[in-house]
Every structure is written in structure tokens, then in C-alpha cells.
Amino acid sequence: DWTAESFVETTVAELEQQLGTDHVIMALSGGVDSTVAAVLLHHAIGKRLHCFFVDHGLLRKGEYEQVLDSYKNMGLNIKGVNAKELFFSRLAGVSEPEQKRKIIGSSFIDVFDEASKEIQKELPEGAEAKWLGQGTIYPDIIESISVKGPSATIKSHHNVGGLPDYMKLKVVEPLKTLFKDEVRRVGKTLDVDSAILGRHPFPGPGLAIRVLGDITEEKVRILQEADDIYIRNLKESGWYDKVWQAGTIFLPVQSVGVMGDERTYEHVVALRAVGSLDGMTADWIHLPYDLLAKISNEIINHVKGINRVVYDISSKPPATIEWE
């Protein structure tokens, strides 16, 4: 029988065996998977695990600071890397979803390369980081196989594979046989912060694929404000934990509204909440009308630039969870 305790015990022992006295480099995302993978590695090799957390400017409101703090509290050897400008400048004027993913993937590799050079420089005399830690879980592998299959590309999930050869790092993926619920159970056994364990999945390209069309800092800021209101209300009403994933999408249209005696012509956001077991199929969630009304009012009254809120009632398939 699979238990989280025995998984931790065997995995830590295997990692100790596999890694010996080697150093491992790992980029963390703030999500459940990379965090739990890092904590397992930390148990096995301690400070020889060198982590960093990149701010690409496309995270949720306040998330970079919160997550970095909780990583530090967990005792991880972690550095924050501010790369906002690089990402925004490379994404400027780009609207095509796969192009955005490619730019983010390659910028991420550039940032990774830079950060890992810094880490290598700081290692003790003669030591070398030969390993790359990753939080890949079983469904990531399945989905990336199906993406590569003959039946046309769906989406290129940049967190699987795709590292340039020159990095020459061997990959260590302690969670690659697990499903999400098992990862959460492992995290609980390891005392990982419940705020991180209960966090909804969040795509690697972040809000870049939730701003439909071209990305500007202003659109991202508006989206972050609206999304913050949505997520806070889900938490306060107890719905956050009943939902697999929720998010706000900034639509590339403007619509007419009225404020006082004036016509407005402002942006529209869509709210999405889905139930799922593994992200492969998903049903939209029947949030109570009263809650939707409260969220919509709060967003329209507080977020300048938005005058309309809609709710996405599509399931996957044939829709996907994200809009891009």
C-alpha cells in the first residue's frame, strides 16, 4: 500500500544514494510540485540544494514576496531573481499564445543559465553542481507525450524537458511517479506550509497566458487587482478549497458601460473556476450567484479600467482550462 510516509522514507534514501555529495540546482515556481520536490531534496542533501525563484512579473499580486518568505522560513537555500524587465521587454507586442510560451521558456532558460553560473561560482573549491532538480509529476509526463503526438500540438508545456545541451545537467525528478493529490499528501508529511500545499495549479507562463493578446504591464496590473479580489472572495467564502483551479482572464475586447451620466468603454475580465482530478478533463464550477454578484461588484467598483465581468461556463474538453 502506498503511503506518504513510506514514499518520503524511500525517496530520501534513494536521493542520498543517487546524489552522494553532489550539488543540485533547482528553480522553484511557488507551486506545490516544485516546493515538495525541493523539500524532499533538502531532506536528502540539505544546503547542497541551491534553489532560486524567478519573478517574471507575471505572478499573482503579492505572490513573489509571500512565496520567497515562506521558502526562507522553510530553511531552503533560496535566492530571489528579479527578471521582470527582461520578460516584459521580450514579450512586448507578441499576441500569439505559443509564441508567448516560447519566449517565456527561452527567457527562463537564459535567467536560469545566469543564476546557475552565479551558484557555480559560489560553490566550495572543486565542487560542481551536476544536477538539475525538477518538480515534474506524472500527469506532466503524460500530457507532454500527448502534446508531441501526431494528433496536432495542443500546448507546449515548457516545464518538461527542453533544456539546452550546453547546460549538461543531469535531471533529478523525485515526484515523477505521483499524482497531484499524492504530492499534497507527501508535502503534508514533510510539514510544508499549508498555504503552499493548498494552492491551485498555476501555469509556468503565469498571467502571460491570461492576458489574451499582447501583454503590457498595465494590463497585467489590472488583471492582478481583479484576480486578487476573485481569489480572496473564494477563500473567504470557503470555495477556494473546493475548486481545483481558479483564475481571471483579461479579454482583448472593450465594452460599453455607464457610470453616472457618462458612457464608459473599458476592459472585460472573465472568471474561471473548474473542478478536476488531474487537469486533463475539467468541469466548470457552479459558484453561487450571490458570490459571483459580490465578486463582480467588487471588481467593477474597485478596479479602474474594468466595467464588465463574465463567468466562463465551459468544460474541458472541448474547452481547455486556460484560454490560451
Ligand code: XMP
Ligand atoms: P489546459 O489549459 O491545457 O491546462 O486545460 C491544463 C493545466 O495545465 C496548466 N497549463 C500550463 N502549465 N505551462 C504550465 O506549466 C503552460 O504553458 C501551461 N498551459 C496550461 C493549466 O493552468 C492547467 O492547470
